[in-house]
Amino acid sequence: MSATQSPVISRERVISAGAKPLPPMIRQLSLVLALLGMALFAVGIASGNDRAWHAFQVNWLFFTTISSAAVMFVAVQRITTARWSRGIIRFSEGFVSFLPFALIGLIVMVVFGKSHVYPWWKQLPSLQHEKQVYLAHQFFAIRSIGVFAIITALQLWYVWTSVRLDVGVSPEGGAKWATGLRAKMRAGFGEERRELHSTHSLQGKLAVFMTIIFGFGWVVLAWDQSMTLDPHFFSTMYGWQVFMGGWIVSLMVLSVLLRFYKKHLGADDIITDAHYHDVGKLCFAFTAFWGYLTFAQFLVIWYGNVSEETHFFTLRLTHAWTNWTMTGAVLTFLLPFFGLIGVKPKMWAPTMFFFAACSFIGLWIVRYVEVYPSVYGVTENAPFGVWEIGIFLGFLGVWGFCYTSFMDAFPKFRVFLLTSPYRDEVQVPVDPRTMEPLPAHE
Amino acid sequence: MATMAHPDNDMPARPNIAKAGLQLPAVKDYEQVDREIMATLRPSKGWFLCLLVAIFCLIIGGLAWTYQIHEGLGVAGYNPPVMWGVYIVTFVFWIGIGHAGTLISAILYLFRAGFRTTIYRCAEAMTVFAVMTAGLFPILHLGRPWKFFWLIPYPNWRLIWPNFKSPLVWDVFAISTYLTISTTFLFIGLIPDVATLRDAEKNPIKKQILSALSFGWRNSEAEWRHFARAYLFLAAFSTPLVLSVHSIVSFDFAMSLVPGWHTTIFAPYFVAGAIFSGMGMVFTIIIPIRKLFKLQHYVTLNHLDAGAKLCLFTSMVVGCAYLVEFFIGWYGGSPVEQQYWWNRVFGQWWWAAWIMLTCNMILPLSLFSQSLRRNPSWLFFLSFFINIGMWFERFVIIVPGLSHEYEPWQWTSYTPTFVDYSILIGSFGWFFMWFLLFIRQLPVLAISEIKEIVPPKLKRAHPGADFHADTPGDHA
Numbered sequence: 001m002s003a004t005q006s007p008v009i010s011r012e013r014v015i016s017a018g019a020k021p022l023p024p025m026i027r028q029l030s031l032v033l034a035l036l037g038m039a040l041f042a043v044g045i046a047s048g049n050d051r052a053w054h055a056f057q058v059n060w061l062f063f064t065t066i067s068s069a070a071v072m073f074v075a076v077q078r079i080t081t082a083r084w085s086r087g088i089i090r091f092s093e094g095f096v097s098f099l100p101f102a103l104i105g106l107i108v109m110v111v112f113g114k115s116h117v118y119p120w121w122k123q124l125p126s127l128q129h130e131k132q133v134y135l136a137h138q139f140f141a142i143r144s145i146g147v148f149a150i151i152t153a154l155q156l157w158y159v160w161t162s163v164r165l166d167v168g169v170s171p172e173g174g175a176k177w178a179t180g181l182r183a184k185m186r187a188g189f190g191e192e193r194r195e196l197h198s199t200h201s202l203q204g205k206l207a208v209f210m211t212i213i214f215g216f217g218w219v220v221l222a223w224d225q226s227m228t229l230d231p232h233f234f235s236t237m238y239g240w241q242v243f244m245g246g247w248i249v250s251l252m253v254l255s256v257l258l259r260f261y262k263k264h265l266g267a268d269d270i271i272t273d274a275h276y277h278d279v280g281k282l283c284f285a286f287t288a289f290w291g292y293l294t295f296a297q298f299l300v301i302w303y304g305n306v307s308e309e310t311h312f313f314t315l316r317l318t319h320a321w322t323n324w325t326m327t328g329a330v331l332t333f334l335l336p337f338f339g340l341i342g343v344k345p346k347m348w349a350p351t352m353f354f355f356a357a358c359s360f361i362g363l364w365i366v367r368y369v370e371v372y373p374s375v376y377g378v379t380e381n382a383p384f385g386v387w388e389i390g391i392f393l394g395f396l397g398v399w400g401f402c403y404t405s406f407m408d409a410f411p412k413f414r415v416f417l418l419t420s421p422y423r424d425e426v427q428v429p430v431d432p433r434t435m436e437p438l439p440a441h442e
Numbered sequence: 443m444a445t446m447a448h449p450d451n452d453m454p455a456r457p458n459i460a461k462a463g464l465q466l467p468a469v470k471d472y473e474q475v476d477r478e479i480m481a482t483l484r485p486s487k488g489w490f491l492c493l494l495v496a497i498f499c500l501i502i503g504g505l506a507w508t509y510q511i512h513e514g515l516g517v518a519g520y521n522p523p524v525m526w527g528v529y530i531v532t533f534v535f536w537i538g539i540g541h542a543g544t545l546i547s548a549i550l551y552l553f554r555a556g557f558r559t560t561i562y563r564c565a566e567a568m569t570v571f572a573v574m575t576a577g578l579f580p581i582l583h584l585g586r587p588w589k590f591f592w593l594i595p596y597p598n599w600r601l602i603w604p605n606f607k608s609p610l611v612w613d614v615f616a617i618s619t620y621l622t623i624s625t626t627f628l629f630i631g632l633i634p635d636v637a638t639l640r641d642a643e644k645n646p647i648k649k650q651i652l653s654a655l656s657f658g659w660r661n662s663e664a665e666w667r668h669f670a671r672a673y674l675f676l677a678a679f680s681t682p683l684v685l686s687v688h689s690i691v692s693f694d695f696a697m698s699l700v701p702g703w704h705t706t707i708f709a710p711y712f713v714a715g716a717i718f719s720g721m722g723m724v725f726t727i728i729i730p731i732r733k734l735f736k737l738q739h740y741v742t743l744n745h746l747d748a749g750a751k752l753c754l755f756t757s758m759v760v761g762c763a764y765l766v767e768f769f770i771g772w773y774g775g776s777p778v779e780q781q782y783w784w785n786r787v788f789g790q791w792w793w794a795a796w797i798m799l800t801c802n803m804i805l806p807l808s809l810f811s812q813s814l815r816r817n818p819s820w821l822f823f824l825s826f827f828i829n830i831g832m833w834f835e836r837f838v839i840i841v842p843g844l845s846h847e848y849e850p851w852q853w854t855s856y857t858p859t860f861v862d863y864s865i866l867i868g869s870f871g872w873f874f875m876w877f878l879l880f881i882r883q884l885p886v887l888a889i890s891e892i893k894e895i896v897p898p899k900l901k902r903a904h905p906g907a908d909f910h911a912d913t914p915g916d917h918a
Contacts, residue, residue: 079751080555128775208810211755215762234774236707236766281552292685296709303697304704308774428464428744429812438816440467441738 011419015170017267018412022404030400037394053116054375055391062367063395064102065246070095071155072214075207086417087270091257096159097406098399099152106148110141119375120231131231144224147217154210161203165416178409193422201432218243229374233312237297244293248286249363252356255279259349280346291333315373320382325369331362468739475892479885482735496874503868506861515585519858524844528862532869533579534836536572537691542720543569544624548680557748560740563888565724566628571876573621575869609693616690620683627676633659634890688716701782702843711763718756722828729822740887743816750815757806782846791842798838801831
């Protein structure tokens, strides 16, 4: 990695680079896909086809874990006071725009689609006592929606504090729909140094709180929205393995977005090769970590050979599900792991795109294999067709529409932290009231 | 030559590491670094006293082991079916301690975490000696310890091979690999510092030894380039080992069907617990060292603060795993598992479980307070509880599981004897003896890496020439 030092970029340069809107075609195409997907979903509901609900759940899990994990990655940057990512982290912050839709999607599933989405919903009285208690309808609905609402609120709040700093030091500009939001951010924006320290301090608290809620919350959501679809299966690792899947694909998507933004915004001086390499290394590292979690879970179950656990994998490794399961493992772990070991595949766009695509498709398949076999059981024809593809495209459209709307409304770079003369004062612990570093030693 | 430093233009990129001006405001130049860190090598009364105590503890353990060999394993507290007791508990405990060193030196190096610079040498040495200590316990646990080499797979006259399907054999490979790599990593990182000691050494015999150990290091650009590459390679190579070793140790339990042992989360949960306990032991060691050797301006409160955050994070990962285990134990609906969890937390073993929960989950929550994270006395005090809590975590996993299996007629208890406790004390003696000998011979802080963040005098003369690392503009 090259890391020669060059002069600090001027504020005007960062603001002008980040003000260029995204090509309108992306937003229009996203909107078309979103509407088509919603229409297909509506047809599915109206015709009583449960496939539409199951495809909805797979895609909800897929897009929501990625988006939530991306914002969690942003919070980790604050916790570690990372400076390397200041030029690129807004691209991950934009993922937060999908979460309000995801919350609506979850409410739709839990309130309106409950008996279609959750195979146990109607069989609850015949299940074991423990399952009856944990999956009791009201408790389940309040828990799922409540946990995800808290995660969403925290992640929105965090991104708000981050965007506010940049809006506060930038001239008015950006998509019209957010004019009111930007005005709200500017209201009460104070002296630059004071804003830096007070926001850094607040973000520190929010980031830590978000980490705790994210970690515990996604474990519960993974149980509720995925593991308990097969109410006889249980695995302590399950939650961690589910949210780490979202984490890895959020990084893969970021690696693609970096290249797009660099070219589109002409920001060679802000988005550098070092960023490509760093994000590529994180993609590799977390691919390995996800593989580790997945294998550690599988090995214990395979070796233990207890039917309560093995039936889950036996189903997924036989009949129509074998190829799906194996393809998911190859695409999510095997190809990116071996492919991204070297420096060049991380730096060269075609290889990075290829492995990011492998991971993206692979994780979708993993989500499909988590949900569908629990619903459809032993079958020689895995249901896959227009419902799954159409609703996936619909979700992709909604995600793209939310994301582009966000990115066009706010500065695409962290103007403040890239250009403020005070930006590195927070590199060591500082008293936010006096704005002076805490004593380094006794 | 005693002021050698890493040439600036040859530096591997570390754009996220704050320079000494921020990290070590009281460290001004290379000479100061040499002088103050090499001063730690002078013998002192305190050091001799600590060494004597360590050797005394070791003798207690050695005598107990001799007694056990003479009398047989029956003198330990084994009570069938509880045939894994204090020895295996302590084995896992020391393996766990051995984790933080490689995490700090390798993983935090790859993540460019600046706070590792002044604590990693200490943690690396701790790793090597902790693994050396852990390696004794499977042997201590054998009825005929002189047959320990039967675990090593080699063609032999017995025509017997170890059972490769057993996680205990996986342990042999995992731990020996880990010991080899962590020792190599420690040694490679020491080369420039050993050269610094060599240059300052007056005694010709010692100078010869140090010269050999430093491979005739001359501080040339080519040597630094090779060194940086070797170090980076070893860091990358060690990283998966940090995960694999304790995962495989966890498989000793998770692969079986003993209640409370067979659970899928064990691998990452053991790794997180190991890092947590390792950070606890780092505090136990580094806080007295910085005080006794007057190194507070190297191992600063900011470094302790960052280490405490890592400790808090791993405590919460471990806490999350405890809660997930409790929940799944109940949700799974197996009466045996439910009985086991109840017995563990509220029944026969409640006291051990609550020591564990208090020390590992509740007390570390104090680290949410910044003033406590920056209070060395509190961290030192807390680190004792973390060490105790993590020893009890392994006790709580191993003993209640074996004492409360499927058949009620097998349910039993377990009480360690004086032999168990003596050998436990002996293991601390063995560990600290090696550690104390290490810090007397080799620098306990990494001289060369600290110099990397101290700006050279010429740069100091022209403040504008110094750079603000790593805003993207710097990242060209």
